[in-house]
Every structure is written in C-alpha cells, then in structure tokens.
Amino acid sequence: MTALPAAYAITPPSHPLVGRVSPPGSKSITNRALLLAALANGTSHLSGALKSKDTELMAAALRQMGVQVEEPDATSFVVTSTGTLQAPDAPLFLGNAGTATRFLTAAVATVNGTVVVDGDAEMRVRPIGPLVEALVSLGIDAKSPTGCPPVTIRGTGSFGQGRVEIDGGLSSQYVSALLMAAPLGAGPVEIALTGSDIGARGYVDLTLAAMRSFGAKVEQIDAGTWRVAPTGYTASDLLIEPDASAATYLWGAAALTGGNIDLGVEAEAFTQPDAAAQAVIAQFPNMPAVIDGSQMQDAVPTLAVLAAFNNYPVRFVGIANLRVKETDRVHAVATELSRILPALGTEEGDDLLVASDPDLASRLAQRNSVVKIETYHDHRIAMAFALAGLRIPGIVILDPACTGKTYPGYWDMLAGLGVKLTPAS
Ligand SMILES: O=C(O)C1=C[C@@H](OP(=O)(O)O)[C@@H](O)[C@H](O)C1
Numbered sequence: 076m077t078a079l080p081a082a083y084a085i086t087p088p089s090h091p092l093v094g095r096v097s098p099p100g101s102k103s104i105t106n107r108a109l110l111l112a113a114l115a116n117g118t119s120h121l122s123g124a125l126k127s128k129d130t131e132l133m134a135a136a137l138r139q140m141g142v143q144v145e146e147p148d149a150t151s152f153v154v155t156s157t158g159t160l161q162a163p164d165a166p167l168f169l170g171n172a173g174t175a176t177r178f179l180t181a182a183v184a185t186v187n188g189t190v191v192v193d194g195d196a197e198m199r200v201r202p203i204g205p206l207v208e209a210l211v212s213l214g215i216d217a218k219s220p221t222g223c224p225p226v227t228i229r230g231t232g233s234f235g236q237g238r239v240e241i242d243g244g245l246s247s248q249y250v251s252a253l254l255m256a257a258p259l260g261a262g263p264v265e266i267a268l269t270g271s272d273i274g275a276r277g278y279v280d281l282t283l284a285a286m287r288s289f290g291a292k293v294e295q296i297d298a299g300t301w302r303v304a305p306t307g308y309t310a311s312d313l314l315i316e317p318d319a320s321a322a323t324y325l326w327g328a329a330a331l332t333g334g335n336i337d338l339g340v341e342a343e344a345f346t347q348p349d350a351a352a353q354a355v356i357a358q359f360p361n362m363p364a365v366i367d368g369s370q371m372q373d374a375v376p377t378l379a380v381l382a383a384f385n386n387y388p389v390r391f392v393g394i395a396n397l398r399v400k401e402t403d404r405v406h407a408v409a410t411e412l413s414r415i416l417p418a419l420g421t422e423e424g425d426d427l428l429v430a431s432d433p434d435l436a437s438r439l440a441q442r443n444s445v446v447k448i449e450t451y452h453d454h455r456i457a458m459a460f461a462l463a464g465l466r467i468p469g470i471v472i473l474d475p476a477c478t479g480k481t482y483p484g485y486w487d488m489l490a491g492l493g494v495k496l497t498p499a500s
C-alpha cells in the first residue's frame with residue numbers, strides 16, 4: 076500500500092455523490108469471529124471480513140499464541156486452532172484496538188502461563204479496571220497497576236466458574252469479553268451487570284450472536300444476567316456483514332450532497348447498533364433537536380458533522396463514554412467544529428451542542444482560509460470531518476492514514492465517488 080500524505084485538502088464536489096460502494100466488513104464482528112475461531116478446535120473460514128489495523132492486530136496476537144491465521148484474499152481469514160491458546164513469548168501489542176484489547180484480556184485467562192496485554196499510548200489511558208476486577212473475582216491472577224493497559228494475566232489454563240459481576244458503564248466490551256471467554260469455564264459462568272447501565276447494548280447482542288454461531292449455549296436469566304454453559308466452541312464458517320459505522324459516512328456523504336450511494340445492503344439488514352443512525356440521517360436537514368447517541372456511539376461524530384448543516388441546533392445526549400474512546404470524542408468534535416466556525420460545537424457537561432446553521436455552507440463558501448482539522452489519531456474524527464469538506468471549501472484533514480484503524484480504503488472510496496483530494500501538509 077502506498078503511504079498517505081501528511082494531510083488531504085478536500086475540494087467540495089460540484090455534483091451530488093452517486094454510485095455503488097461496498098463498505099468494508101464489520102470490525103466488531105471480525106474481531107469477535109477471529110477470537111472465537113481461535114478458541115475453537117478445527118478450521119473456521121471467515122469471509123467478508125475487515126482487513127485493517129484493528130483486525131490485523133487481533134490476528135497477530137492470536138498467531139503469537141499458536142493459532143494459525145491465514146489470509147487467502149483481501150476479505151477472508153482462515154483460522155485453524157486446537158482451541159487452546161499458548162503462552163506468547165512477548166507481550167501482546169494491540170495498538171488502540173479496544174475490541175482486541177478487552178476481548179483478549181478475558182480470553183487469555185485460559186492460557187497456562189503469563190500474558191501481558193498492552194497497547195499504544197492512547198490505549199494506555201483507556202480504562203480496563205472493571206474487567207480486571209471481574210477476572211480477579213473469578214479467581215484469576217490479573218493485574219493492571221494503572222487501571223488501564225498493560226494488564227498482566229497469569230493463567231492456569233482455566234477460566235474459572237460461578238457468578239461474576241461487571242459494571243459495563245464505561246465500556247460494553249468488558250461484558251462481551253467475559254461472555255466470550257465464559258464457554259471455556261471449568262463449569263457454568265453467570266455474568267451479571269451491576270452499577271451503571273451498559274452503553275450500547277446492541278454490542279452485547281452481537282457478541283451473543285457470534286458466540287452462538289460457534290456453538291456456545293447462553294441463557295438469558297434476566298435483562299442483565301446471562302448463564303453460559305462450559306461447552307467450549309466449535310469451528311464454524313461465517314459470512315461477516317459490512318461495517319455499519321463505516322456505512323454512516325456513506326449515508327452522511329449522500330445526505331450532505333443530495334446524492335445517492337448504493338451500499339448493496341439496506342440499513343435494516345445490519346445487526347450492528349450503528350445502523351440506527353441511518354434513520355436519523357434520513358431526516359437530514361431536519362434531524363431532531365435532541366439525539367440520544369447512547370445506542371449508536373461510534374456514529375456520533377458523523378451525526379455531529381451533519382448537524383452543523385442541519386436546520387436546527389442539535390444536542391447530543393447519552394454520550395459520556397465517548398470520552399474514553401480512541402480520544403475524548405466529545406471534546407475533539409466540539410473543538411474541531413469550532414475550528415470551522417467559532418462556537419459551532421460546545422460541550423455542556425457530557426453533552427455536545429452543535430449550533431447548526433443551514434446556511435453554513437453558503438456563508439463559508441467565499442471564505443478563502445484553510446481549516447486544518449486535527450484528528451487525534453482517531454479514524455472517526457478524520458472520516459467524519461472529511462464530510463464537512465464535501466460542503467465547505469478549505470477543509471484539510473491531518474493524518475488521513477489514521478482511518479487505517481477500521482477503513483483503510485476510505486480516501487480511495489471518496490476519490491472513486493469523484494471527490495478531489497489534494498495532498499497537503
Ligand atoms: O463491542 C464492540 O465491538 C464495540 C463496542 C463499542 O465500544 P464500548 O463498548 O467501549 O462503548 C464501540 O464503540 C466499539 O467501536 C466497538
């Protein structure tokens with residue numbers, strides 16, 4: 076792959092964006108399927124998969140633990156495993172992949188030996204304490220001195236059994252991580268939510284569906300309790316659906332330019348939570364005055380950029396845990412919107428207020444200045460703010476390569492729709 080420039084200047088297209096674009100495979104499902112295939116005895120074929128930094132980091136970590144992960148083509152993984160992860164001879168480095176980091180932290184408790192789960196500087200400030208405490212309550216020797224990675228897990232080859240409580244308020248990934256490791260328990264494992272509600276529950280549903288595809292038996296006891304049988308996993312073939320969070324940029328690009336982009340899949344067909352954003356985008360430029368982002372968190376940067384052009388101001392609520400994603404997204408979105416126009420985005424507590432202006436594009440059309448969008452190593456800030464560049468001249472996206480976390484082909488996709496991207500610095 077050729078290296079991307081330090082920045083891209085976007086020229087607003089003079090035409091609506093029209094065409095057929097297949098979004099890449101779902102990050103969430105790919106990283107679940109890679110892990111579950113590695114925990115199964117046999118060979119699993121995963122097709123429609125995402126190949127990006129986050130999934131390559133997961134694949135590399137599994138290879139480090141003795142799992143054979145082959146890549147016959149650009150959208151497939153073939154995973155062959157004995158169903159048992161081996162102790163790696165070096166720490167697992169998972170960059171800023173939240174899914175890989177959290178899911179593996181629980182799964183490596185099944186290793187007979189010591190595993191260190193670590194990430195980059197950003198991951199080292201993303202909390203993992205509640206998951207570590209839950210593992211400790213199961214009798215697992217897990218330590219994270221800072222409450223963030225690195226986490227050191229000294230496994231004895233079993234995941235334990237019995238009841239474990241977890242507060243998933245900061246991240247639903249803690250709950251998914253425990254659920255996915257639970258079929259490897261010495262006996263049944265009961266996972267119960269405590270404390271604050273989990274953010275996007277749809278991700279737990281995604282986890283349960285993936286587990287069942289690989290033969291797990293999960294019983295829902297009540298709204299916040301699951302009992303998982305100690306079945307282990309069975310190798311399976313899986314066709315992974317496209318990424319719903321990636322789809323939000325395409326729905327957004329079509330809405331902002333009055334175009335029509337065919338994704339080859341209807342919003343209703345997705346099982347991922349972010350597909351709910353399509354119904355909100357469909358109302359553009361009359362999106363609601365209050366948008367609850369709690370059940371479509373990764374879509375909030377997309378919706379917030381659209382909101383700048385909406386007919387009415389928008390308040391985003393239910394988004395407190397956007398502060399512990401790749402970057403503090405509440406702050407990043409407010410800051411970068413206000414770089415476009417002072418006070419366009421503001422924070423009020425954990426809410427994000429967008430001072431929408433339906434005339435924003437025409438008001439800024441004559442402006443001759445360049446607005447350099449800081450992207451904080453966050454793929455979603457880069458992808459969402461590129462949408463602003465479809466309407467406003469002078470938008471420059473710094474570090475466009477950061478989209479490689481989940482959508483390496485993002486800029487080629489925009490160029491393919493006729494958007495002019497000029498390398499800049
Ligand atoms: O389970 C998953 O696949 C994900 C859960 C969400 O994170 P949190 O559970 O940390 O909110 C989401 O933001 C992330 O991109 C993917």
Ligand SMILES: C=C(OP(=O)(O)O)C(=O)O
Binds near residue numbers: 172175373400481
């Ligand atoms: C929050 C995200 O990722 P993760 O938590 O998996 O790093 C995301 O992709 O927007």
